[in-house]
Amino acid sequence: MLPSFFALGNLLDSQLRQVEVWNARDDAQALSAIQALNPDGTEISGNAMPPASFGPLESRIYNVSISSAGSAALNAVFTWVFPAEQPTLTVTAVRVIAMTFSPDWSDPPEEQLTWKTDVLRAYEGLEQRIQLLGKARRNLAFSYLFEDARQGSIFQSLVWGWQHREFAVPVWMDQAWLGLDLEPGAVVIPMATSFLDLAADQAVMLWGDHDEWEIVEVDTVTLASLNLKQPTKSAWPTGTRVVPMRLGHMPKSVEWKRDNALMAGARVEWSLDPTVGIGINRLAPSGLPLYRGYEVLTEEPDWSLDVGESAERDIDAIDFGTGLIDYDAHTDAPEFSRPFNWLIKGREAIARFMGFIDARRGRCIPFWLPTYSRDMEQSQDASASDLSVRIRNVLYSTHIVQHHNRCDLAFYPLAGAPIFRRITGSAPGGMDHEWITLDQSFGQARATSDWRCISYLSFVRLDQDSLRMVWETDDLLRASFRVKEVLL
Known part of the structure; x- marks a missing residue:
């Protein structure tokens, strides 16, 4: 089984991976079943689904589809059942929901940076200062305006089911725009990256509106492009927003107001992942x-x-x-x-x-x-x-x-x-x-x-x-x- 383990980390979008099953024996082996333990939105497909026969030294490729919908923690185990051996594939991930609503700029976003310093003061006023945090903690506050009842209902559902869990939060103040069309399967996003909160191994969101978006993971950042770990799935036109994403949590109390039965608004202060700090590129x-x-x-x-x-x-x-x-x-x-x-x-x-x-x-x-x-x-x-x-x-x-x-x-x-x-x-x-x-x-x-x-x-x-x-x-x-x- 190559590989036998997919540790996907934070899962922000659906993933498609491949696994190779190789019969290393010199006799044929019959595949009677693929047993699934806690699949939770993960599916196996391929041209050799059971019952199937593997010839001597024969190799088959299977597709592993991992959905972003499901429980917060994914720990799926799949077992290929052969007479002589039962190789297993384990898939782990932590599902993260993206907050895809854009902010209402009439109520400007705010960003808070917090350090921790121990100030020791002598009798005559001289100080010794000791830094207690290696990186600044970041909070982002955005106001959201839900212009129809459906948007407001989606927001309430997110609060109801995911408030205590991790979100992928767009850093809207560091957004950029595509300068040309992006075709499906693109592995490079051409764009100016200077002074934006972009970094390797972090995610960005291609955003058209709150219902039309795609999250991709950055492999490397250059002055003129983002190189991606996986190709894009959809086509994105010139002018599409490219927004850095950071992991964050909602506060324990979230309030929203209603102007009428259709419109509502909320202001949320996000606490970002404290291990990241201010992006070096920023x-x-x-x-x-x-x-x-x-x-x-x-x-x-x-x-x-x-x-x-x-x-x-x-x-x-x-x-x-x-x-x-x-x-x-x-x-x-x-x-x-x-x-x-x-x-x-x-x-x-x-x-x-x-x-x-x-x-x-x-x-x-x-x-x-x-x-x-x-x-x-x-x-x-x-x-x-x-x-x-x-x-x-x-x-x-x-x-x-x-x-x-x-x-x-x-x-x-x-x-x-x-x-x-x-x-x-x-x-x-x-x-x-x-x-x-x-x-x-x-x-x-x-x-x-x-x-x-x-x-x-x-x-x-x-x-x-x-x-x-x-x-x-x-x-x-x-x-x-x-x-x-x-x-x-």
Whole structure:
């Protein structure tokens, strides 16, 4: 029996495999029966069904048809009954139902990435951060609009019979379209694959509508194609959607609403397979500059949303309720916290954003973030070799005095990339100005009018291990996260 075992793993669609039965003896053997134990939607066919005779050294090919309909766990055993021997074929699989309804984009899909970080904090505010998850966990939330009673009934049936089991969930925000017709039996899907959630050994869905679809498994991914493990069964025209699939579970509570007897809608948050994480093909190097060994987030925030900062100092109030109150400050500086709102347009820019976020590992890995405000103003032109720069008086030399968390600056010229410098000294200069000394000159003369703004560089980390993003379209992403300053 070659092979004698089919371990199909996750079964998303019906499969057809072949098995060879060879009479290795030098005498004829009569096949009296093919016994089936727990066939559960699996059938054997061929041109030598019993009763049949196998001549000496004769080989026969049988077709094994495995249906996607049946119980969740398939463990079928087939026995070919000969007088001398009874070879067996075992077929195992876990059936997975595909959620083929497309989302309602008027209620934008959301994606949540979750890490886990153990933050150990010392008395004086210094931190040690330990990453506890190797890969981000992903949740996808889609709204579905069922425009007729049949669609709504199908959805209810899926919830009724399969809610506690695994689904194949389309990653609709990473969909693509066929650029040409695809014939039945195709083993290659020609398409641009860059920055999409595509990977070897994962599935994709060819989708026309919720009743017309086909799931195929990817063997390899190239820049211009998907190479398939099994050929396609149907013809698919130009414009057919190609959607990556990921395994996921429904929540324990699913709600839907009815507008009338025919129409209904539901929003489902899917928990994807935690062993997979963000697809490598979906990530790109952030391309951000490095300063003192860490990335600098030089992308400006979305100023259409308010940005509110807060400063918190770790202080204990010692009060026995009968006299004076004493205050014990654990840290020598406050820790600033602020939101960062980001609107990203285009798949490549989204992939760079994903690469940056994935590298953060939630709260674990810090980075530099400019305040993007005019924290200082140069008040006198500087020559190419000047290390001392005169600025308008902001009491830097009085209250901050090169504190580790406020001695790094980002100089934003009117055109070009920002320039990063460190303050090594400061001195008062009068009522209206003071002096700062930089670790390096600008290398060219800089007038006061050269700068769009001069901002502090804050050393920060994400303030949460969970990041939720809104997909306005499949190439427009809105993300918001809060950062917290790390004391140095």
